[in-house]
Amino acid sequence: GQNIDQPTEMTATEGAIVQINCTYQTSGFNGLFWYQQHAGEAPTFLSYNVLDGLEEKGRFSSFLSRSKGYSYLLLKELQMKDSASYLCAVLDSNYQLIWGAGTKLIIKP
Amino acid sequence: GAVVSQHPSRVICKSGTSVKIECRSLDFQATTMFWYRQFPKKSLMLMATSNEGSKATYEQGVEKDKFLINHASLTLSTLTVTSAHPEDSSFYICSARETSDREQFFGPGTRLTVL
Numbered sequence: 001g002q003n004i005d006q007p008t009e010m011t012a013t014e015g016a017i018v019q020i021n022c023t024y025q026t027s028g029f030n031g032l033f034w035y036q037q038h039a040g041e042a043p044t045f046l047s048y049n050v051l052d053g054l055e056e057k058g059r060f061s062s063f064l065s066r067s068k069g070y071s072y073l074l075l076k077e078l079q080m081k082d083s084a085s086y087l088c089a090v091l092d093s094n095y096q097l098i099w100g101a102g103t104k105l106i107i108k109p
Numbered sequence: 110g111a112v113v114s115q116h117p118s119r120v121i122c123k124s125g126t127s128v129k130i131e132c133r134s135l136d137f138q139a140t141t142m143f144w145y146r147q148f149p150k151k152s153l154m155l156m157a158t159s160n161e162g163s164k165a166t167y168e169q170g171v172e173k174d175k176f177l178i179n180h181a182s183l184t185l186s187t188l189t190v191t192s193a194h195p196e197d198s199s200f201y202i203c204s205a206r207e208t209s210d211r212e213q214f215f216g217p218g219t220r221l222t223v224l
Contacts, residue, residue, distance in 0.1 A: 033212055042115075042202045042215040043153070087152065097143075097213060101152040 002026045004100035006088050011106045012078055020073045020086050020103045028093020034062050034073045035087040037102065043087055046073070075105075083107045111137045113205050115216030122193055123224055130188045130219045132203030138183035139205035143213060144176070146199045153202065159186055193223045 003025045012018040024032070031050040035043035049055055049064035049071060061074040073086055088100040112135040122128050132142060141160050145153040157173075159165035159180035167173045177189040186205075190197055200220050204213035 035215075040200075040218075040220075042218040045212050045214065048212055096158070097155070099153050099155075 002090075002092065002098050004088055004090060004098055006086075006100040006103045008101070009104045009106065011108060012075075014078055014080060014107055014109050016078050017074065017076050018078060018105065020075075020088075020105065022071045022073070022088035022100055024069050024071070024088070024090045024098070024100075026090045026092045026098050029066060030091040030093065030095060032062075032064055032071050033089045033091070033097070034060075034071075035089065037085045037087055039084075046086075078107050080107050080109070111135075111205075111207070111214040113139075113203065113214045113216040115203055115219055117219060118217060119220045119222075121222045121224065124194050125192055128190045128193055128221060130190075130201055130203070130221075132186045132188070132205065132216050134184045134205045134214070137205075137207050139186075139207060140183065141206050142180055142186040143204045143206075144178060144186075144188050145202045145204070147202060147218075148199055156188075190221065193221070195223045197221065198223045 006022045033048050034046040036046050037043040047062035054063045059076045064071045085102040085104050087102045089097045114133045116131045144156045147153050155168050156171045157165045157167045159178050161180050161183050165178040180186040200218050202218040203216045206213045
């Protein structure tokens with residue numbers, strides 16, 4: 001079966017760095033997405049990785065290792081507004097998005 | 110970035126009535142649109158995938174006669190919840206993509222409350 005695993009909840013301090021991991025087992029792979037979702041709102045796109053390596057975009061970076069079925073989202077200089085759920089999703093061989101359950105990130109002052 | 114609108118943003122209705130939710134891609138042509146529902150503190154659950162001009166593909170366990178999906182144009186898809194019941198109360202989110210290798214852009218969601 002297809003499976004995406006990510007931690008349920010993480011807590012970090014304002015100004016610090018946090019890494020949210022995602023491991024996946026899917027039928028085929030056409031890329032991995034990270035989305036941010038604030039409570040009561042729809043997800044917003046953060047990043048897309050299809051090749052191995054690190055993609056940096058401002059305070060957010062995303063890493064992919066296809067051989068290990070592993071990705072992480074790195075958030076630097078955390079701000080209170082970063083408190084949200086972070087969803088990992090993999091595009092499988094049928095170009096269907098397989099979603100993880102999301103990681104709720106709590107930022108403390 | 111690409112913009113997807115969804116209307117209405119919030120609807121409250123009586124049990125037994127039907128509710129239509131519209132999803133529009135505003136600045137691109139969406140060959141595929143997706144409908145999700147999300148319960149509180151749960152992840153997104155894909156309900157169906159629709160390609161313009163063809164019948165929607167429903168996920169297992171989703172009743173196609175209850176959740177009617179129409180994707181009549183490259184910029185508009187509608188979801189109609191027929192004979193809504195309190196258990197249908199949820200957050201319904203649509204998304205759209207231009208081609209298969211591009212990210213999905215999400216609408217703002219519709220919160221449905223059935224009394």
